[in-house]
Amino acid sequence: MLKPEKPRNKVALKPGHSLMDWVRLSHSGVDLTGVGGVLQDVTPKQLAAHSKKNDAWIAIKGRVYNVTHYMNFHPGGDTELMRGVGQDGTTLFSQIHPWVNFESLLQKCLVGHLVSHESTGASPVLNKATRLIGKLFTKRDPQEKTVSMKWFQQLATVSLQFFTRGDFPQTRVMLFKSHRDLTVNLKLGNVIHTTHVLLEDSALWPCKVRTNYESGVVEVCLTKASPNMWHRLGEPQEDDGQKKEMLEQLYDPMEVVSVSSVTHNTKLIVLRHKHNIMDTIPIGCSVPVLANIDGVDVVRCYTPVTAALDEKFLPPGWSEDCLCLMVKQYPEGLMSRFLCSLKLQDTVNVGQASGSLKLSMMGGRTKLCLMAAGSGFTPMVKLIIWALSAGNKKKFQEVCLLFFNMTSRDILWQDQLDRLAATDARFSAAYVLTAPDDDWSGLTGHLNLEMLQTVVPSFIEQKTHDTFVCVCGPDSFRESAMRLLGDMGYPEDFYFVFQG
Numbered sequence: 315m316l317k318p319e320k321p322r323n324k325v326a327l328k329p330g331h332s333l334m335d336w337v338r339l340s341h342s343g344v345d346l347t348g349v350g351g352v353l354q355d356v357t358p359k360q361l362a363a364h365s366k367k368n369d370a371w372i373a374i375k376g377r378v379y380n381v382t383h384y385m386n387f388h389p390g391g392d393t394e395l396m397r398g399v400g401q402d403g404t405t406l407f408s409q410i411h412p413w414v415n416f417e418s419l420l421q422k423c424l425v426g427h428l429v430s431h432e433s434t435g436a437s438p439v440l441n442k443a444t445r446l447i448g449k450l451f452t453k454r455d456p457q458e459k460t461v462s463m464k465w466f467q468q469l470a471t472v473s474l475q476f477f478t479r480g481d482f483p484q485t486r487v488m489l490f491k492s493h494r495d496l497t498v499n500l501k502l503g504n505v506i507h508t509t510h511v512l513l514e515d516s517a518l519w520p521c522k523v524r525t526n527y528e529s530g531v532v533e534v535c536l537t538k539a540s541p542n543m544w545h546r547l548g549e550p551q552e553d554d555g556q557k558k559e560m561l562e563q564l565y566d567p568m569e570v571v572s573v574s575s576v577t578h579n580t581k582l583i584v585l586r587h588k589h590n591i592m593d594t595i596p597i598g599c600s601v602p603v604l605a606n607i608d609g610v611d612v613v614r615c616y617t618p619v620t621a622a623l624d625e626k627f628l629p630p631g632w633s634e635d636c637l638c639l640m641v642k643q644y645p646e647g648l649m650s651r652f653l654c655s656l657k658l659q660d661t662v663n664v665g666q667a668s669g670s671l672k673l674s675m676m677g678g679r680t681k682l683c684l685m686a687a688g689s690g691f692t693p694m695v696k697l698i699i700w701a702l703s704a705g706n707k708k709k710f711q712e713v714c715l716l717f718f719n720m721t722s723r724d725i726l727w728q729d730q731l732d733r734l735a736a737t738d739a740r741f742s743a744a745y746v747l748t749a750p751d752d753d754w755s756g757l758t759g760h761l762n763l764e765m766l767q768t769v770v771p772s773f774i775e776q777k778t779h780d781t782f783v784c785v786c787g788p789d790s791f792r793e794s795a796m797r798l799l800g801d802m803g804y805p806e807d808f809y810f811v812f813q814g
């Protein structure tokens with residue numbers, strides 16, 4: 315949403331109340347919710363009871379925020395903000411500044427969710443499940459991460475919505491389903507929160523998992539086996555609401571669904587868990603793959619990719635519960651040769667995801683510049699999809715991939731990248747070859763300032779640091795990219811380098 319060109323009514327904020335100061339306060343660990351961080355259902359009556367400047371709650375799009383601390387940081391001034399306090403301020407908010415990302419700005423102020431009646435009307439079982447989770451956390455440190463859950467249904471589908479406060483990119487969703495038995499594990503940091511329900515009726519597999527990285531909401535959407543309205547979600551099971559430390563490095567056997575060629579030496583391997591398990595791998599995370607090759611246990615890490623950049627290119631056999639690895643075969647590579655020679659229904663052991671990229675690092679940036687060399691492209695795939703997703707339309711105006719390869723036949727998914735660039739004006743891909751073919755008329759050579767100036771002029775010229783940079787590739791590539799960014803005076807928290 316673009317800001318309209320109209321006279322501004324912004325007020326002068328007191329010193330120490332800039333956006334940066336607010337971000338700092340948000341991350342200081344101070345409880346900005348005022349309720350110890352336990353998410354709760356809020357009725358209109360309860361909301362109305364918090365309508366003073368020193369005790370101010372506001373509801374926007376179904377979420378209730380405590381804006382008491384934000385009062386002096388509000389660019390429109392406290393008097394303006396007070397107009398929406400103690401009530402559902404959605405309409406007022408949307409009339410004035412629909413482009414403002416309140417979910418991100420107020421994420422540490424979330425009190426809970428606005429419910430329309432004094433009694434929630436939700437299923438008693440579900441209330442119990444939510445209460446169980448709430449109870450589990452009330453006794454804990456208020457700054458600890460919390461999870462609450464609600465469910466919704468339509469005739470054909472049932473959705474579970476989990477509201478987390480995790481540092482979301484590192485949150486992982488693991489689902490297990492056996493007949494009507496559904497377990498949803500949310501991994502936040504090293505802790506797993508379990509929701510375990512015996513569903514009211516049968517549901518199909520796989521389901522869909524949608525994660526909103528900004529708000530920390532995870533939605534699990536199941537299709538009912540037969541369309542009918544359920545009276546309740548189901549019966550909470552013994553371990554519902556449990557919270558466990560995750561210590562072990564476990565490997566799960568996954569079955570090969572398909573292997574297809576990406577280039578002359580790179581394959582896309584589609585894997586599926588054996589027993590109705592679904593596992594979302596957070597953006598920027600890699601998984602270890604374990605194989606016994608000639609009697610020796612070999613472990614290598616790979617960053618899973620999405621199945622394609624466009625539905626048109628989905629690989630054979632793929633479904634929502636699959637994991638896709640893009641593997642380049644090296645003549646001397648034990649693991650890459652093993653993976654590229656896999657046949658349908660072979661088994662691969664895949665371990666727990668890990669990674670240190672935090673999408674919150676990109677907060678406030680409007681451009682994303684991705685520099686990849688060779689198979690360093692793999693972490694960029696999910697980043698591209700995420701940055702161009704509907705939820706980020708307002709956030710990233712430009713997403714640019716600078717992709718280095720030896721020859722043109724080494725370029726991974728060039729057809730998909732070109733199609734994406736043709737269909738989404740915010741995206742561009744520039745290919746650079748280091749050993750160009752004779753008929754190559756594009757960019758050649760190694761990463762340098764002139765090349766950056768040609769490909770991403772706005773990034774260089776503006777010097778306003780509204781661009782976030784991600785780098786991935788072989789050691790030498792990463793080092794030269796870091797040197798270049800260092801020479802340009804690029805602050806370290808404005809770029810992220812994936813370690814090989």
Ligand code: HEM
Binds near residue numbers: 322388391396
């Ligand atoms: C519903 C009651 C609210 C009212 C009546 C209100 C009013 C205003 C007004 C009059 C401005 C100056 C507008 C302009 O110059 O374009 C403004 C700016 C702003 N408000 Fe609010 N506001 C409300 C709620 C909020 C909330 C809850 C947030 C928190 C996320 C917020 C965040 C902002 C931001 C970030 C700006 C600066 C926008 C920009 O620079 O484009 N406002 N607000």
